[in-house]
Amino acid sequence: MRWDRVLKLGDLSIVVKRGDLTKQKVDALCNPANSLMYMGGGVAGALKRAGGEEIEREALKHAPVPVGKAIATTTGKLQARWVVHAPTMECPAMPTTGEKVYLATKAALDCVEQACAESIVLPGMGTGVGGVPFEGAAKAMIKALKEFAPAAKSLKEIILCDLSGEMVDAWGRTLR
Helix, strand or coil, rough: EEEEEEEEEEEEEEEEECCHHHHCCCCEEECEEEECCCCCCCHHHHHHHHHHHHHHHHCCCCCCCCCCCCEECCCCCCCCCCCEEECCCCCCCCCHHHHHHHHHHHHHHHHHHHHCCCCCEEEECCCCCCCCCCCHHHHHHHHHHHHHHHHHCCCCCCEEEEHHHHHHHHHHHHCC
8 A cells, every 4th residue: 555645744745655665765764773783683684684784884883872863874785875773772672662763763854854865764663573553653753754844954755664554554544
């Protein structure tokens, strides 16, 4: 399911789709990371497998990155310009909260704006090992997007993309 331009916030377009984050052609791909920057499972593992070990090697040089901050690294073999690592949890595979998802989403958006990116793909943040329910993650992420939109300068498109149809549906319900 895909909703193009579901929400237009000023010059910012929000697109929701089900798909593989690693296959998207955008400026930035968001990794809902851990503060230690280890890229083991979930989205992080998928990004590392598709893009290469160099993504994790570069990210580890910045560790620890606190929740509420984000860094941009190389993308290796991926088609994007940057991987934005936005921690949703302090340590790998630990439970997280909707508030941390909100902070991570804000940090990712601020990071890509500083890099002058025009587009970013965000997956369902904190919904894997973090254990945040899809509805809770969708609400936290959309809140951050709506607060960010008036300040957006370079960023023109945010693609909310996840393999889970349940996450895609949660974004759709939250945006209605």
